[in-house]
Amino acid sequence: MFSKYRIIQIIGLLTLFIQFSCSMENPIPNPTTYIPKPSEVFYKGTYMAYVAHQERYGGVVFKENGVPKDAFKSIADHGGNMVRLRIDNPPYKSSYTKGYADVDFGSPEKVKIEMQRAKNAGLKTLLTFGYQSMALDDAQRLNDYVAPLAWQGFATDIEKLKEAVYVHTTTVLEDYIKAGLTPEIVAIGNETNQRFLEPNMKESDLPAYSVVRTVKLLNAGTKAVRDLNKKYGLNMKIACHIFDAASLKFWLKSHVSNGLDFDIMALSHYHAWHSLGDFKSWTDVVGFVKSTYKKDFLIMETAQLFRTGGNDAHVDILGVENIPAGYTNPPTTNTQKKYMVDFGQELYDAGGIGIIYWGGEWVGSKTLIFPDQYGAGSSWENKAFWDFNYNLHDGVNWMNEIIQK
Numbered sequence: 001m002f003s004k005y006r007i008i009q010i011i012g013l014l015t016l017f018i019q020f021s022c023s024m025e026n027p028i029p030n031p032t033t034y035i036p037k038p039s040e041v042f043y044k045g046t047y048m049a050y051v052a053h054q055e056r057y058g059g060v061v062f063k064e065n066g067v068p069k070d071a072f073k074s075i076a077d078h079g080g081n082m083v084r085l086r087i088d089n090p091p092y093k094s095s096y097t098k099g100y101a102d103v104d105f106g107s108p109e110k111v112k113i114e115m116q117r118a119k120n121a122g123l124k125t126l127l128t129f130g131y132q133s134m135a136l137d138d139a140q141r142l143n144d145y146v147a148p149l150a151w152q153g154f155a156t157d158i159e160k161l162k163e164a165v166y167v168h169t170t171t172v173l174e175d176y177i178k179a180g181l182t183p184e185i186v187a188i189g190n191e192t193n194q195r196f197l198e199p200n201m202k203e204s205d206l207p208a209y210s211v212v213r214t215v216k217l218l219n220a221g222t223k224a225v226r227d228l229n230k231k232y233g234l235n236m237k238i239a240c241h242i243f244d245a246a247s248l249k250f251w252l253k254s255h256v257s258n259g260l261d262f263d264i265m266a267l268s269h270y271h272a273w274h275s276l277g278d279f280k281s282w283t284d285v286v287g288f289v290k291s292t293y294k295k296d297f298l299i300m301e302t303a304q305l306f307r308t309g310g311n312d313a314h315v316d317i318l319g320v321e322n323i324p325a326g327y328t329n330p331p332t333t334n335t336q337k338k339y340m341v342d343f344g345q346e347l348y349d350a351g352g353i354g355i356i357y358w359g360g361e362w363v364g365s366k367t368l369i370f371p372d373q374y375g376a377g378s379s380w381e382n383k384a385f386w387d388f389n390y391n392l393h394d395g396v397n398w399m400n401e402i403i404q405k
Contacts, residue, residue, distance in 0.1 A: 314377025
């Protein structure tokens, strides 16, 4: 979700076509005729990383029908089968967090607690390794892709960076596995369209983007998962996550031809910010990924409004321009539900393996979530599954209404 505060990244994508310094080492597979067929497994759920933090520091009591209820159990009871969580690197406090609790909900220790809550509710976990420090002061973040603070001293040394990615991924995952909290899917990186784990310098001073460099770093995370699968007899699937279907063909061709190893192609998609490019439908997108690259396809981030306005002092982003023609606008809970049902149904029918919502739990509150100049609260409260009184609303029922054969 860091990209939502740096929408300018999308503009930056245009520069990739002239910046790539890659060599086409491996051939692109030949596409085959694609016949849509629903997947045997279809994941439905939401990001849930902020639940405990909001409960402890934000004065939030998640409710259903006016009665307090575990938020994870509510997701499961309304058709969800997966939640997404994310590992962030320290530091978890900076000058922006002064006066607030540390934003350490992405620490391995805190994520472990949320994974247990998910498991107790009968939910599987999609675990993202973001490989970025959550809270950095301005001098420590001169571009949006800086390596974690502890790694910045060797951010120009690809071999040391690879080792850091491998060891970090292995250490965190192995602890979870031993605790009986094995994630279903592990995403290596978060919206890695462009640069990844760069030195702390202005983007204008960075060398040209190198696909080869990024693939080596992503594959270091992938290798950690593959090695743990082999060691423990597991089958954790590996996702690579980018935003914008419009850049999908170019990104896949450039990275797969350089040996990128993964199982699932995952995308973010917000109607107001992204487009399908030259694809005509999500069925086309799924078919392209499955027939050309023999990979599964997942929407890892998306959202829709259930109302306008906000419930705290924090600036709100993603407005009514996110609502396509044909949906009730100004929005109601049915706008959110119908949009998600239609989106999810097309993905399921096309053979996609799931759709994961962003920020279903991100209600407005008095706690700090992102350490930035906007302070406490939520930029997403009118897109959450709980209303401004923290009561679950009908929008959540999209997960129950997707028809699976």
